[in-house]
Amino acid sequence: MVKYKRIVLKVSGEALAGKEGFGIKPPVIRKIAEQIKTVHDLGVQIAIVCGGGNIWRGETGAEMGMERAQADYMGMLATVMNGLALQDNLESLGVPTRVQTSIEMRQIAEPYIRRKAVRHLEKGRVVIFAGGTGNPYFSTDTTSALRAAEIGADVILMAKNGVDGVYSADPNKDSSAVKFEELSHLDIINKNLHVMDSTASTLSMDNDIPLVVFNLNEPDNIKRVVEGENIGTTIKGRE
Numbered sequence: 311m312v313k314y315k316r317i318v319l320k321v322s323g324e325a326l327a328g329k330e331g332f333g334i335k336p337p338v339i340r341k342i343a344e345q346i347k348t349v350h351d352l353g354v355q356i357a358i359v360c361g362g363g364n365i366w367r368g369e370t371g372a373e374m375g376m377e378r379a380q381a382d383y384m385g386m387l388a389t390v391m392n393g394l395a396l397q398d399n400l401e402s403l404g405v406p407t408r409v410q411t412s413i414e415m416r417q418i419a420e421p422y423i424r425r426k427a428v429r430h431l432e433k434g435r436v437v438i439f440a441g442g443t444g445n446p447y448f449s450t451d452t453t454s455a456l457r458a459a460e461i462g463a464d465v466i467l468m469a470k471n472g473v474d475g476v477y478s479a480d481p482n483k484d485s486s487a488v489k490f491e492e493l494s495h496l497d498i499i500n501k502n503l504h505v506m507d508s509t510a511s512t513l514s515m516d517n518d519i520p521l522v523v524f525n526l527n528e529p530d531n532i533k534r535v536v537e538g539e540n541i542g543t544t545i546k547g548r549e
Contacts, residue, residue: 312352313464318358318457318463320467323388324364325469325526326364334395343396343399345530346405352536355431358438364392365392383446386412389441390441408420410437412440422441424460452509458514465520466519467535468521468524477490495546497545498511521545
């Protein structure tokens with residue numbers, strides 16, 4: 311039995327880069343694809359949002375003097391590259407996958423159409439949402455919350471690179487940091503915990519979408535979360 315039947319899996323760009331933190335590492339993305347296949351085999355409907363921080367960060371470009379909107383569009387293109395790489399790995403494992411982009415590029419992916427995305431999920435295809443929201447100034451966290459609301463997902467699974475939940479402070483810098491097992495989206499905003507940006511937290515809260523933050527690097531963690539095992543930190547939709 312699975313706890314969640316339709317999920318949005320948020321995979322950060324850094325998670326695709328492994329320890330190096332930059333670029334796409336084939337062995338790393340292969341392991342992620344294998345985890346996703348295991349969950350797909352359970353009959354779970356899976357949508358994925360990829361970050362792009364392993365290739366480009368819009369905020370970094372803006373800090374270098376680039377116009378923020380231009381820098382953000384470059385970041386959106388980075389998420390498409392990650393999405394295509396993940397699609398290729400999933401399909402090589404026999405998992406039917408579609409990439410939908412919020413910025414049209416028909417030669418390589420479908421444009422994002424909500425009803426079509428839902429139909430793909432119902433047919434057992436993994437859908438990768440790339441290109442962010444299609445608008446500058448919005449993060450892929452916000453994309454995850456937006457798409458989860460649009461497709462009626464049961465949960466957002468936020469797969470972190472080497473981080474096993476939400477802490478009161480950075481556990482790598484503060485030995486007194488405490489791990490939270492359960493929070494609300496309002497707690498995230500009020501405590502300024504930087505799990506996801508405030509726009510994404512508010513959107514998730516308003517649409518009553520729970521969030522689970524967990525460590526992607528542990529084998530089968532996605533499956534464990536989907537089956538209802540209490541790992542990481544669960545953030546409730548509403549209080």
